[in-house]
Amino acid sequence: MTYSEKFKQLFMYPAHANQIDYTHTAEVVYPEHGDRVRIFVKLENFLIKDISFKAIGCPRVIAASEALCRLVNGKNINIALEINEEHIRQEMDFHDKEFKCIMAPVEALKKALSKLENE
Amino acid sequence: MTYSEKFKQLFMYPAHANQIDYTHTAEVVYPEHGDRVRIFVKLENFLIKDISFKAIGCPRVIAASEALCRLVNGKNINIALEINEEHIRQEMDFHDKEFKCIMAPVEALKKALSKLENE
């Protein structure tokens, strides 16, 4: 499979796979694919001050995790919660619609923030 | 099919396809092969003083006709009558036993000389 230069940058040089002081976290697992993503968020006044991920799985899930982090870091959570498949695909420059697991990090982020909504 | 240099010489440069004053002649036809050979012999005291052929048919029948003429020209008819398949093959340097029509000229010679025996 050929990947774009953007994809390659995300997959090979993820900047958000670090450890951060987080306020919220959640994990999503796609068991049939062996994909597992945990998102850590440091929230301050509905602002995503910092974000990071842990990922195990296919190249797409790793690249998508980094893509999400880049998209939402420093943003208001309202913007973060509007991230959809198309945004992720654009950021990854990856357009094969067959692969759904690129949504695992988005789901994890929503799950993490859903706790906030319940607070 | 690859043919030997000897075969090529016989087929391309037959020296005995000329017209001669003959004393005996006979024709043999292999109808299923479309081969037809006539042998002309000029006999003098049981000596083949001259011999020639006419041939229509496959390359092998033409080469064999010339081979026979070369083998028996100037020879005693006893020698001529002993010519067999092996002699012809050697003279032609052609060793594929599948092809029987190389015996057509030999048969024609024998037929021509058989008239002599009956005389």
Add this chain to the structure above:
Amino acid sequence: MQVYLDHAATTRVFDEVAREVIKVFTEQFGNASSLHSHGEQAKQIYESARSKIAKHINVLPEEIFFTSGGTEADNIAIIGFLRANFPEGGDLITTEIEHPAVLEVMKYLEKLGYSVTYLKPSSEGYIKASDFKKAIKKNTVLASIMWVNNETGVIQPIDEISKIAREHGIVFHSDAVQALGKLKIDATLVDMLSASGHKFYAPKGTGFLYVNKSIKIHPIMFGGGHERGLRSGTENVPGAHGMATALQIIEKNYDLWQKKMLKFREKILQTIEKIPNHHINGENTIVSHINVSFKGINGETLATALDMRGISVSTASACSSHHGSSQSYVLKAMELDEWIVTGAVRITLGYDNEEEEIDYFNQVLLEEVERLRKLQE
């Protein structure tokens, strides 16, 4: 001088095609099904070849399936179509003048219980569309009629037959092995079409089958599911690229080369006209093809004499066993005289022939016909 005039048997790979194939052998050598970049590079070349070939015959890339040659394309088309759609039987229409790659498939199918109608050609080597129409039965499910015959070079009325086949809902396959690269082919006239690379200056062991996307077809060989399941086996990337390259070269030079062929053809025909008692076998042929008989001269004998003088032509009447001379079933089906059938030689021009080669051929032809006729006088 060595003169090759047997381009209907096979062609010399174009130098440029050879260079391109070598590049793929050693640079884009990956397996087109591999996910890594070596595989991707190969896949790109492979799919680009598919697109170019599709365009050449006016169909879609996904309608092209690569095969190992014309024989395999014919087999997949006919057997694969019947397995997928009419496994229980049916009537097939073909001709008496097909290549064995179709005829032997038909014989196999007859053993399996299919019925086959064989159309007879005219004495000019032509299948009449009206005969095709008459042959249609209620249970006719497939027709296989070649685009150009390999012995006579006669172009068959594919457009007329196509119309009738469509009116009757009969799927129409055409063996275009002798047509590709020699005629401008619009494959949308038919539902399936076979081609073979080595007939158009590409490497041996290559070919393709066009299958209209509306046609369901099964494989005849099983494995990794390549070519969307129709033809398993590691993709022959250099071969496909070789075919596409050759067809592009032909497209680019087509008009020029056709003119050249026509000129050479005229020169040869003028020479033949000088020789009494000959017969040209087949009318309305492709430009590169001349099939001719000289009375009293066995075709094999003339071909051998020419060969010994450096010229390769072919004959369908070689004697191959003690069972007698094997004769061309194509010329026999045309009901030509015995001397024509046994005397036929096939002269097929190629884009790589030179004028001096043609001149040499003409001279030798005159000499050898005269010489061989003298052997009988």
Add this chain to the structure above:
Amino acid sequence: MQVYLDHAATTRVFDEVAREVIKVFTEQFGNASSLHSHGEQAKQIYESARSKIAKHINVLPEEIFFTSGGTEADNIAIIGFLRANFPEGGDLITTEIEHPAVLEVMKYLEKLGYSVTYLKPSSEGYIKASDFKKAIKKNTVLASIMWVNNETGVIQPIDEISKIAREHGIVFHSDAVQALGKLKIDATLVDMLSASGHKFYAPKGTGFLYVNKSIKIHPIMFGGGHERGLRSGTENVPGAHGMATALQIIEKNYDLWQKKMLKFREKILQTIEKIPNHHINGENTIVSHINVSFKGINGETLATALDMRGISVSTASACSSHHGSSQSYVLKAMELDEWIVTGAVRITLGYDNEEEEIDYFNQVLLEEVERLRKLQE
């Protein structure tokens, strides 16, 4: 640096082979079935290739049949043998770890009414001869067991199985696609053997089938009756010559190259030993083959990371659809842990690899495994 370590998928055509093939493309380009000298020259090269290949595997030239690849050879062997000898049915023995070119044929035959016994490998990837013996039934007519497995590289006990098959009068076919050129093969151990040229540095679209002369076999494709009726289609002379040339080059350099491979293998294994939590998949493999899993790293992910650094290896666990990750049926049959199956990458050395390539690979492997594991911590 570009490093190709996927030689089990396909190989780069040797430069010398490429040059030889080109020569045939443009000089001995005749049709091997033509009677003229262009044809004769081609035929000589073709038959000489057949002899060399026959000698390489210790059989007779007339026992070698050229095909378009390994897939076709497997199909002809199995289907052709059954059509000729047991058209009514019978029991077949094969393994769970065969290539699809055998497994899919078996599935097809099951639909036709044959019964098939699939032998399970040990967790080391090995088919036990004793299991083969136990599987034999009264109506067992054919066994098809590969010489070397394409995923693990494990060498199967062909000699032991051969003995048992002979004792029971069972015809024995072996898919030796991954063995040719890598092991010294004595094909007389089996009755039929398949090979594929592009796996041993010859062009794609080439292959051959050995059939012991005592075995009756039918074609699966019909046409001009080439290859003594078993495989119709214009002879791929350059392809056959390419295969013979490649095998001769390998014969000449065999000992030297095996030593080189062994050294490279040791270097890679030493690197792998430095990495905790790995598993080598398969024991008693050919020298060029290493299949390994690293805990916590998806095989596709590691292969992709290596690819992005210029290194081509392969994995059998790529996710190819929304239906979930497809896993290697070979490793699953070996009943290895889930992480091993999804983590496996296949590293296959070639005779054309250089030491600096191996050193680069080792360094990158260490770095990428560490990096990818860190993503999880």
